[in-house]
Amino acid sequence: MSKDLKEKALEYHAMGKPGKIEIVPTKPHSTQTDLGLAYTPGVAVPCLEIEKDNNLAYEYTGKGNLVAVISNGTAVLGLGDIGALAGKPVMEGKALLFKIYAGIDVFDIEINEKDPKKFIEIVKGIAPTFGGINLEDIKAPECFEIEDALKAELDIPVMHDDQHGTAIISSAGLLNAIEVAGKSIRNVKMVVNGAGAAACACTRLYLSLGLKKENLVMCDSKGVIRKDRKGLTEAKAFFATDRTDIETLEDAMKGADVFVGLSKANVLTREMVRSMADQPIVFALANPNPEISYEEAMASRGDLIFATGRSDYPNQVNNVIGFPYIFRGALDVRATCINEHMKHAAVRAIAALAHKPVPDVVNIAYNSQRFTFGKEYLIPKPLDPRLLTDVSIAVAKAAIESGVARKPITDWDAYYDRLRDMMGYDNKLIRQFSDTARSNPKRVVFAESNLNMLKAAVQAKTEGVAHPILLGNPERIQIIAQREQLDLTGIKIVNPRSPEEFERRRKYAEIYAEENGRNGVTLDEARDDMFEPNHFGMMMVKVGDADALISGGYSKYSETIELAKEIIGIREEYKHFGAMHILSTRKGTFFLADTLVNRDPDAETLVDIVKLTHDAVRFFAHEPVMAMLSYANFGSDKGAPRGTSNTAREAVRLIHEQYPDYVIDGEMQVNVALDKDLRDTKYPFNKIKGQTVNTLIFPCLSSANTTCKMLLEMGVGESIGPVQMGLNKPVHFTDTDASVHDIFNLTVAAVIDAIVQEKKDEEKNRKKYDKMW
Numbered sequence: 001m002s003k004d005l006k007e008k009a010l011e012y013h014a015m016g017k018p019g020k021i022e023i024v025p026t027k028p029h030s031t032q033t034d035l036g037l038a039y040t041p042g043v044a045v046p047c048l049e050i051e052k053d054n055n056l057a058y059e060y061t062g063k064g065n066l067v068a069v070i071s072n073g074t075a076v077l078g079l080g081d082i083g084a085l086a087g088k089p090v091m092e093g094k095a096l097l098f099k100i101y102a103g104i105d106v107f108d109i110e111i112n113e114k115d116p117k118k119f120i121e122i123v124k125g126i127a128p129t130f131g132g133i134n135l136e137d138i139k140a141p142e143c144f145e146i147e148d149a150l151k152a153e154l155d156i157p158v159m160h161d162d163q164h165g166t167a168i169i170s171s172a173g174l175l176n177a178i179e180v181a182g183k184s185i186r187n188v189k190m191v192v193n194g195a196g197a198a199a200c201a202c203t204r205l206y207l208s209l210g211l212k213k214e215n216l217v218m219c220d221s222k223g224v225i226r227k228d229r230k231g232l233t234e235a236k237a238f239f240a241t242d243r244t245d246i247e248t249l250e251d252a253m254k255g256a257d258v259f260v261g262l263s264k265a266n267v268l269t270r271e272m273v274r275s276m277a278d279q280p281i282v283f284a285l286a287n288p289n290p291e292i293s294y295e296e297a298m299a300s301r302g303d304l305i306f307a308t309g310r311s312d313y314p315n316q317v318n319n320v321i322g323f324p325y326i327f328r329g330a331l332d333v334r335a336t337c338i339n340e341h342m343k344h345a346a347v348r349a350i351a352a353l354a355h356k357p358v359p360d361v362v363n364i365a366y367n368s369q370r371f372t373f374g375k376e377y378l379i380p381k382p383l384d385p386r387l388l389t390d391v392s393i394a395v396a397k398a399a400i401e402s403g404v405a406r407k408p409i410t411d412w413d414a415y416y417d418r419l420r421d422m423m424g425y426d427n428k429l430i431r432q433f434s435d436t437a438r439s440n441p442k443r444v445v446f447a448e449s450n451l452n453m454l455k456a457a458v459q460a461k462t463e464g465v466a467h468p469i470l471l472g473n474p475e476r477i478q479i480i481a482q483r484e485q486l487d488l489t490g491i492k493i494v495n496p497r498s499p500e501e502f503e504r505r506r507k508y509a510e511i512y513a514e515e516n517g518r519n520g521v522t523l524d525e526a527r528d529d530m531f532e533p534n535h536f537g538m539m540m541v542k543v544g545d546a547d548a549l550i551s552g553g554y555s556k557y558s559e560t561i562e563l564a565k566e567i568i569g570i571r572e573e574y575k576h577f578g579a580m581h582i583l584s585t586r587k588g589t590f591f592l593a594d595t596l597v598n599r600d601p602d603a604e605t606l607v608d609i610v611k612l613t614h615d616a617v618r619f620f621a622h623e624p625v626m627a628m629l630s631y632a633n634f635g636s637d638k639g640a641p642r643g644t645s646n647t648a649r650e651a652v653r654l655i656h657e658q659y660p661d662y663v664i665d666g667e668m669q670v671n672v673a674l675d676k677d678l679r680d681t682k683y684p685f686n687k688i689k690g691q692t693v694n695t696l697i698f699p700c701l702s703s704a705n706t707t708c709k710m711l712l713e714m715g716v717g718e719s720i721g722p723v724q725m726g727l728n729k730p731v732h733f734t735d736t737d738a739s740v741h742d743i744f745n746l747t748v749a750a751v752i753d754a755i756v757q758e759k760k761d762e763e764k765n766r767k768k769y770d771k772m773w
Contacts, residue, residue: 013089020092021099021106026062055406058131058334062105067132067327069094069108070123075139075162075197078287084110087137094136094161102324102388103422104331106134116142120149131331132157134323140197141235157330157338163201165319168326168343169379170260170283170307171205172350173317176378177305181279183257185210189277191252192239193291194262195220200235202260208340209347217241217252221263224252250275257281261291268292273300283307285317305375314376321382321391322346328388329395332415333405338395345398349391353380359621366439383432385621389419417692420588433720437465437751442547442758444750445469447537449477451484453550456743458486466751469494469546471533496536505530508539516566534560538567541729547758548730548750550743560733561597569728576601576608577726579733580616581708584718591617591624591695595704596722596733606651607658610697612725614662617695619756625688626695627673628652628666629703634683635667648699656687663688670696670707720745723753730754 013019028034036042046060058064073087091108098104109126113119123146127133133156135147147160159165178185190211192203195218207213218225218239224247225232227240246252253259253272258281261268268291273282282297282304284290290308297306307315326346330338358371362384371377380387393416399405409415441464446453449472457468470477474493481488495501505527512535513526521529529535540546551560570577578594593613598605610626617624631637632645648667655662665687672679673693680689698704712719719742724732730753734746 020089020096021108057128058407063129064131064331064334065103066105066107066130067098067134067331068123068126068130069098069106069134069136070111071109071136072111072113072119072138074114074137074142076137081139084112091136094134097320098134098324098327101320102328102392104324104327114142116145116149120146120153123150124153127154127156130156131334132327133159134327135160135162137162138197140200141233143197144200144235151337155336157327157335159323159326159338160197160201161319161323163197164205164338164343165323165326166198166262166285166317167202167205168322168346169319169350170202170285170317171209171347172354173283173307173315173379174206174258174260174281175209175347175351176354176373177281177283177307178258180305180373180375180378181257181281183279186212187215188257188281189215189255190217190258190260191249191256192216192218192260192262193249193267194286195225195236195239196262198285199260199262200239202262203239205343205347206260209344214242217243217246217256219249219252223248259283259291261285263291265289265291266293268297270296270300273297273304279303279305281305283317285309305378307378311382315378316382317379318382321350321380321384321387325387325391326395328419329392330399332392332407333396333399333409334407335399336404336406339399339402339404341402342395342398342404345394346391349394350380350387353384353386353390354378356386358384359386362621383435385432388422389416392419413690420692422588433745433748433752434463434465436755437748438463440751440755441466442751442754443467443469443545444747444754445471445537445540445546445549447471447533447549447551449480451480452738452740452743454480454486454488455484455740456550456747457491458488459740459744460747461491462487465748466548468492468747469540471496471537473497496533497531501536504545505536508536508543511543512539512567519566521566534563535567538564538731541731542567547754548732550732550734550747550750552734552736552738564727564731564733568731571726571728574608574612574726576605577724578609578612579722579724580613581719581721582620582723583708583711583716585716588692589620589622589694591620591622592704592708592721593695593697593725594701595698595708596701596724599701601647601700603647603650603654606648606697606699607654608726610651610655610662610664611659613695613697614659616723616725622694624663624695625691625693626662626664626697627668627670627688627693628664628697628699629670629673630667630699631669633668633672634686645699663691664697666697667699718745720749722746723749730757 027038029038050056050060069091071084071087071091073084074081076082076087076090088108088110091110095106095108098106111119111122113122123133133150138146143160147158150158178188192199203216203218216239225236225240226244227242228244232240249267250272254275255277257277260283262285264286268284273280284292285308287309294308294313297304307317309317326338330342354377355373362381363370366381396409400408444466446457446468449470457470460466461468468491470491470493472495474495477493509523509526509530513521513523534551537549541549576598578598579596580591580593581595583590583592591613594609601609614624628648628651630645630648635649637645645667652664652666655664673696676692679686722733730750732746732750734743
């Protein structure tokens, strides 16, 4: 581990409030009345109700959404037996993943006890607190005894993720790999290297999915586990082979169809891979380094299908695409356990998701034009937002079918909607966009280098989401940077006024004047304009000297908006452009438009805003369900003047006529839009009946901008925006009082915009080339 990584990791865990998780109240607590209900005397009422019926704990406490992550620290990651307390950062990290991916609350519990019987008694004693238990980092063979005992004696889901999480994810990948190879799980010959907890659980699940035991060979550090070997543990004896003609891993690999490694690095050689059958499958899952490196494996033969546990190679077997959603589904039906039927359902759901078209935001996050099912895409990516719905629903249904659900779900559409709402929980969306930008960072011009712009540029460089270009006086920028202790290493500074930029100013001015001569721009004026950062920066983007621009640090955004229309231009299929904010809240992700550009839009302008927003929302992996907002509902104020409810109503009419597939209705008040039951009961004719609105179209800039800023100031959620929609190039605008955090998030959006623009340009050029030939 590098010194730099060690320092960053320690700083990350220590900064602000130490650790990675905290407890947040979920009920009002600001008045004496609130406190009297939260604690004494009011709390006695639910206590007495739960005494009469323990199941009511799910109604009156957080038990139903609370999981314990429990460990004794005897097998922590690749670190071994480091002790309970030393393993706490890992358990906190697991808690964080539960929360951000599935909205599940977690207490991490580190138990300083290695005796499995005592450990079991401790966990049994605290189990009433929780809706489920995730056992973590407990060494074999003790983990088998612990899990078996707790599953037998507790009536809540218990899962040792090191065993079953790995088993479920690798099984999903294996089924797909076998399909790609054109083989059947019932016929493949498999070698498993490793006989620990994960290897045993994985292999048992493979057998339950159809692998024949006579086609299995398991190896440990001593070689092939054979029945004639003395002193086998019960776990190893179960997998021992009758074959006496093989002793080593090298022997076992000859003619094998599948290799699954859950052992240690570099135990598999090119020669062993070459000795396998046609279309061989190798899952080298040792962490952090696989049994054979990706480069060595790929060099061994061309027909290989390969997976690892690493994120920097195709087909990562990562438990995070399983455990949050498995527990989510189990908790939501109050399952008494996680049984084989539920595990199989998770396997099938994960495997099936890899066959489905991948949302653009996932493709771009991993710098791929389009993931498609095949050798290099066997398993869904961790950032795929559909895992929450697909896996959770599959597990919940399996729990009901197998008779272990105490609260069966009857309205699956409503459950799906609730899970969709969770996708924006916490700042998962922000992290997802940052990962997307980090995968393919672009050159972003910061046109106005005030302090917050500089800090955001440094953060963008440090986090690898962009290659910043600062416009301004280098001496002044360096003075600010030194005063604020900002490291500008690797950040380019361009002074539009310097003699060195004369030739570029001349070129930019000629292009600008030629294109805007009929708008009153003379060549002399254009030359003068190029000394101004926004003019110069936008021209950099226009001609390809940069990929995106952030403006608004000093100048009024209304002025830069008009300038962007002149220099960058509006996309030919639109007459207007707009901007939206993306809000990630506890109630889900919401898209608000237009929050920046069009002051008093007429109906045609609103139609353009709807079209732009519709496409933008779909890009960000959501299906837009749109409400056109107003102070009135569905024509209740027919005498309203232009610019009010009549304009919104006319825009909806035009959309319904011209784009009947759009899911939109209005005009309506915001409470009617967001309260599905109220809307559908009072206005049963609405065209979005039964659906949860996630996209709000405002009738004017004043209402949109005010609402957005009010929500953010009240701490309702975190935002990205304003995200520009409709210009020919990625030019984005921010307020003069924007925080560093806001500017950074907008930079991320600008990079994503640039990535999309690059792919559109490539597609346009490809079509042009195809026509030529």
